[in-house]
Amino acid sequence: MLIVNDLSVFYGKIKVVHNINFTIEEGSCVALLGPNGAGKTSTISSILGTVNSTGTVNFCNQDISKIQTEDRIKLGISIAPEGRRVFSNLSVFENLYLGSAIRKDRAIADNEIENWFNIFPILKERKDQSAGTLSGGEQQMLTIARALMGNPKILLLDEPSLGLAPMITKQVFELIETLKTKGITILLVEQNATEALKLADYSYILNSGNIVAHGNRSEILKKGDLMSSLTGVEN
Amino acid sequence: MNIFQSSKSFKQAFWGATLLSVVIASIGVFVIFFGERYHLRLVYAAYVNLLVVLGLQVFMGNTNITNLSHSAFMGLGAYIAAICVTPIQIKKLSLPDAPWGLNAFELDALSSALISLTLTGFLAFLTGLVIVRLSGIGATIVTIAILVIVHSIFMHRTDIFKGKQAFFGIPQVFDLSSIIMISIFVIFVARFFRESKWGIQLRASSDDEKSADAMGVNIFKLRLVAWTLGGLILALSGICYAYYLGTISARPFYFSHVFLTLAMLILGGMRSITGAVIGTILITFGLEGVRFMETGPTILGLKFPEMLGLSGIALGAVIVIIMVVRNGGLVGNFEIEQLFIKTRKNI
Amino acid sequence: MIDYVVQQSLNALSFGAEYALIALGLAIVFSIMGLVNFAHGEVIAIGGYCMMVMAAIAFRNPIVIIIGAIFASVIMAVFLERIAFRPVRYADATTGLLTAFGVSLILQNLFLLLVSPRPIAVTSMYFLDWPIKLGSIRISSLQIFETVATLLAILFLVLFLKRSFLGIAMRAASLDFEMVRLMGIRANRVIATAFAISGLLAGIAAIFIIARRGAVDPTLGFNPVLKAFVACVVGGFGSLTGAVLGGFLLGALEVGMLVILPQSYGGMKDAFVFAVIAIILVWRPEGILSPQKEKGDKI
Numbered sequence: 001m002l003i004v005n006d007l008s009v010f011y012g013k014i015k016v017v018h019n020i021n022f023t024i025e026e027g028s029c030v031a032l033l034g035p036n037g038a039g040k041t042s043t044i045s046s047i048l049g050t051v052n053s054t055g056t057v058n059f060c061n062q063d064i065s066k067i068q069t070e071d072r073i074k075l076g077i078s079i080a081p082e083g084r085r086v087f088s089n090l091s092v093f094e095n096l097y098l099g100s101a102i103r104k105d106r107a108i109a110d111n112e113i114e115n116w117f118n119i120f121p122i123l124k125e126r127k128d129q130s131a132g133t134l135s136g137g138e139q140q141m142l143t144i145a146r147a148l149m150g151n152p153k154i155l156l157l158d159e160p161s162l163g164l165a166p167m168i169t170k171q172v173f174e175l176i177e178t179l180k181t182k183g184i185t186i187l188l189v190e191q192n193a194t195e196a197l198k199l200a201d202y203s204y205i206l207n208s209g210n211i212v213a214h215g216n217r218s219e220i221l222k223k224g225d226l227m228s229s230l231t232g233v234e235n
Numbered sequence: 236m237n238i239f240q241s242s243k244s245f246k247q248a249f250w251g252a253t254l255l256s257v258v259i260a261s262i263g264v265f266v267i268f269f270g271e272r273y274h275l276r277l278v279y280a281a282y283v284n285l286l287v288v289l290g291l292q293v294f295m296g297n298t299n300i301t302n303l304s305h306s307a308f309m310g311l312g313a314y315i316a317a318i319c320v321t322p323i324q325i326k327k328l329s330l331p332d333a334p335w336g337l338n339a340f341e342l343d344a345l346s347s348a349l350i351s352l353t354l355t356g357f358l359a360f361l362t363g364l365v366i367v368r369l370s371g372i373g374a375t376i377v378t379i380a381i382l383v384i385v386h387s388i389f390m391h392r393t394d395i396f397k398g399k400q401a402f403f404g405i406p407q408v409f410d411l412s413s414i415i416m417i418s419i420f421v422i423f424v425a426r427f428f429r430e431s432k433w434g435i436q437l438r439a440s441s442d443d444e445k446s447a448d449a450m451g452v453n454i455f456k457l458r459l460v461a462w463t464l465g466g467l468i469l470a471l472s473g474i475c476y477a478y479y480l481g482t483i484s485a486r487p488f489y490f491s492h493v494f495l496t497l498a499m500l501i502l503g504g505m506r507s508i509t510g511a512v513i514g515t516i517l518i519t520f521g522l523e524g525v526r527f528m529e530t531g532p533t534i535l536g537l538k539f540p541e542m543l544g545l546s547g548i549a550l551g552a553v554i555v556i557i558m559v560v561r562n563g564g565l566v567g568n569f570e571i572e573q574l575f576i577k578t579r580k581n582i
Numbered sequence: 583m584i585d586y587v588v589q590q591s592l593n594a595l596s597f598g599a600e601y602a603l604i605a606l607g608l609a610i611v612f613s614i615m616g617l618v619n620f621a622h623g624e625v626i627a628i629g630g631y632c633m634m635v636m637a638a639i640a641f642r643n644p645i646v647i648i649i650g651a652i653f654a655s656v657i658m659a660v661f662l663e664r665i666a667f668r669p670v671r672y673a674d675a676t677t678g679l680l681t682a683f684g685v686s687l688i689l690q691n692l693f694l695l696l697v698s699p700r701p702i703a704v705t706s707m708y709f710l711d712w713p714i715k716l717g718s719i720r721i722s723s724l725q726i727f728e729t730v731a732t733l734l735a736i737l738f739l740v741l742f743l744k745r746s747f748l749g750i751a752m753r754a755a756s757l758d759f760e761m762v763r764l765m766g767i768r769a770n771r772v773i774a775t776a777f778a779i780s781g782l783l784a785g786i787a788a789i790f791i792i793a794r795r796g797a798v799d800p801t802l803g804f805n806p807v808l809k810a811f812v813a814c815v816v817g818g819f820g821s822l823t824g825a826v827l828g829g830f831l832l833g834a835l836e837v838g839m840l841v842i843l844p845q846s847y848g849g850m851k852d853a854f855v856f857a858v859i860a861i862i863l864v865w866r867p868e869g870i871l872s873p874q875k876e877k878g879d880k881i
Contacts, residue, residue, distance in 0.1 A: 048764065050760065050763075069764065070763055070766050070767065070768045070769070073763075073765065073766030074766050081761065087753070087754040087757050087758060088757060089753065089757055090750065090753060090754055090757075094750050094753075094754075095754075097747070097750060098751060098754055098765050098767070099765060101747075101751070101765045101766045102765075102766035146765075150765075299674075299676055300676070301676055301679055301680065365860060365863070365864050368864070368867055369863060369867050370867065370868070371675050371676065372618055372675060372679070372815065372819055373815055373819070373863055373868070373869070375679065376811055376815045376863070377860050377863060379808065379811070379812075380856035380857070380859055380860045381860075383853065384852075384853040384856050384857055387850055387852050388850070388853060391847070391850045391853070494683065494687055497680070497683070501680060542695055543699060544690075544692065544693075544694035544699070545695065546691075547687055547688070547690065547691030548687075548691040548692060548695065550684075550687055551683075551684045551685065551686070551687030551688030551691065552684070552688055553684070554683060554684030554687065555666060555684035555688065558670055558677050558680050558681040558684065559666070559669040559670060559681065562670075562673060562677045
């Protein structure tokens with residue numbers, strides 16, 4: 001569904017991602033792991049078209065590497081960004097409402113907000129509260145719910161567990177598990193490799209802008225030393 | 236040379252300023268020998284504008300905060316010097332109702348200039364205390380406030396400044412050669428400031444206020460130094476203006492002059508002294524051409540219509556085009572000595 | 583005495599309404615793209631010139647002229663965004679500010695070149711102005727129209743920003759513009775809407791300015807916008823509430839100055855107003871109601 005081919009990302013003249021390739025099958029959950037500064041978020045940004053990059057990104061048999069960010073979103077790529085970035089002065093409801101921007105059937109989308117409220121009861125409780133007043137975990141739920149409002153074909157999750165307490169982190173990963181069972185295609189970027197490896201069908205390990213390893217959970221765990229130094233996962 | 240970070244930056248500043256001085260002096264000398272009387276006036280005015288642009292550069296170029304009050308400080312410098320230097324007999328006539336005995340004393344040209352510099356510099360310092368604490372747009376708005384306040388004082392206190400009417404009888408102290416020398420002096424000052432520790436720290440902090448703060452750079456103090464130094468140069472430009480023309484009025488120290496000199500600085504590139512000089516030269520010559528077209532001349536038998544406003548359009552277009560196409564100006568961070576000396580890349 | 587106070591308060595309200603109207607137009611653009619739009623005054627002037635042209639080609643119906651003027655201002659604002667401000671959209675604030683200055687300079691001189699440097703009479707809005715006597719208080723109908731129109735404009739703007747999808751998107755854009763794009767909402771659409779609204783407000787302001795002055799000249803909008811800027815900054819640049827508050831505060835200040843200052847100092851009104859503003863900024867450098875500084879919450 002998403003094929004990234006020979007992708008490099010540049011900030012000015014500095015190259016931060018070096019000619020990487022990876023593929024995400026429809027309905028699968030792929031994790032992009034690695035330490036801080038490995039180029040994970042840069043890779044996500046290049047899929048969205050908010051940074052300078054070379055190489056091609058192919059989505060649903062269409063080359064999207066030359067089109068505008070907004071058009072990529074419209075094709076069905078949705079993002080729950082790093083740092084959550086909820087619109088803090090807007091209410092929870094308004095945040096979700098904006099999430100349905102790309103849909104034509106806005107009336108149906110309104111009903112769906114109700115569905116999300118059932119999955120995230122806490123959001124329903126705080127529906128009219130401004131998003132900035134939510135706790136970190138609640139904001140993360142909101143970010144994910146907002147990203148799902150547009151009925152995306154693929155969901156990009158950038159560091160969903162960053163800065164959250166272990167209890168909350170667990171809830172977030174449970175939520176991702178639920179989404180996975182619903183058949184949503186997911187690209188998960190994480191530093192918390194232990195949890196991410198459990199979830200993902202296939203994982204790529206990035207370091208200094210290169211893919212240094214890939215495979216399913218057991219294959220990756222076999223590479224013991226490399227893994228523990230890069231991701232902190234012990235066998 | 237402990238105001239410089241290294242002897243290298245001193246050397247660079249020195250050679251750069253010297254080269255620009257040669258350029259500036261040769262244009263002036265050429266005009267002195269070959270120009271007609273009315274050319275002299277035009278070129279003199281251009282030198283005054285050069286001083287204004289340099290004064291503007293010292294603050295704007297190093298802090299990246301837009302200043303629109305420069306013409307007000309120039310006006311203050313001009314008026315204060317003019318009031319001090321004009322002979323009593325003339326002042327009795329032109330300022331019969333002046334308060335505080337302003338029409339009952341006269342001073343020599345040098346003391347008048349010094350008083351003007353001191354007072355204007357002090358006012359710059361006082362306003363600077365406010366300006367440097369504000370962030371970008373707030374600071375710009377306050378500079379507009381200064382411009383409007385000073386202008387309304389000029390216009391309203393006709394007993395001191397004569398407002399719209401001409402303040403006349405200022406003895407002619409300077410000629411073209413004096414202003415050439417003053418320009419060279421100011422080029423050195425501005426260039427040395429740019430290359431000094433303060434200048435470098437200021438430019439670094441204008442890019443990233445927070446990290447400069449974290450590095451222990453006192454931005455407020457540095458900005459205040461730049462603002463006051465700029466104010467002094469602007470006062471000097473005003474003095475030069477008054478000391479040559481003999482009459483001044485409030486009108487030229489307002490928005491149209493603000494835009495004119497701003498366009499000069501922006502065209503060349505406000506981060507560099509070379510840019511300031513080039514911008515001034517280009518706009519001065521370019522504008523003469525445009526003004527000629529404005530009057531509706533007959534060229535090759537073709538009668539052009541009178542086109543008032545053309546020069547304003549040209550200035551506006553210069554500003555917009557530079558901002559859109561190349562917002563560092565024509566030369567960006569380039570300084571003239573880099574043509575001759577190999578330097579590591581300037582920040 | 584009471585009458586006098588009421589009279590002056592009404593004056594302050596209508597002055598303030600005009601500044602608030604213009605300041606809102608500036609603030610809405612600033613809040614979304616960080617542009618200090620100095621060319622806003624020329625958007626007002628275009629409204630004035632449009633009235634002049636329409637009156638000249640024999641449009642008698644004032645409603646048509648009003649609609650035409652507002653329409654012209656909206657088109658102008660959107661047009662300026664397209665040709666001048668889009669290229670500097672992601673540049674720093676100084677670049678935007680200077681571009682706007684340049685645009686303002688070009689337009690003022692174009693009016694001067696194409697029309698006339700002198701004021702030209704436009705009398706079609708005089709019908710809005712007749713004296714009203716309430717007891718011993720004398721006011722003009724224009725003041726009432728102006729205040730009411732401003733309040734209505736604010737009300738509609740609030741409704742738009744709270745209820746419509748695009749309005750909510752605009753509020754979101756003022757917090758985190760890139761995130762709005764990442765929702766698939768077109769940046770161009772949001773910004774064009776912001777400019778259209780600012781043009782609309784400028785058009786309404788133009789009608790009242792023309793109704794009061796009865797003439798249009800190239801600097802018609804320049805001075806009011808200068809003041810409106812001050813209102814924005816005082817209220818807290820980028821805050822819409824702040825712009826309205828700043829506008830009314832400025833109106834009160836101006837009328838206050840006229841009342842307090844002796845007749846002979848009337849010409850110094852602006853100087854005193856600007857001085858007070860500078861003092862307010864020293865007291866609160868970010869303005870009275872500065873918006874929360876925020877670009878998403880990065881940990």
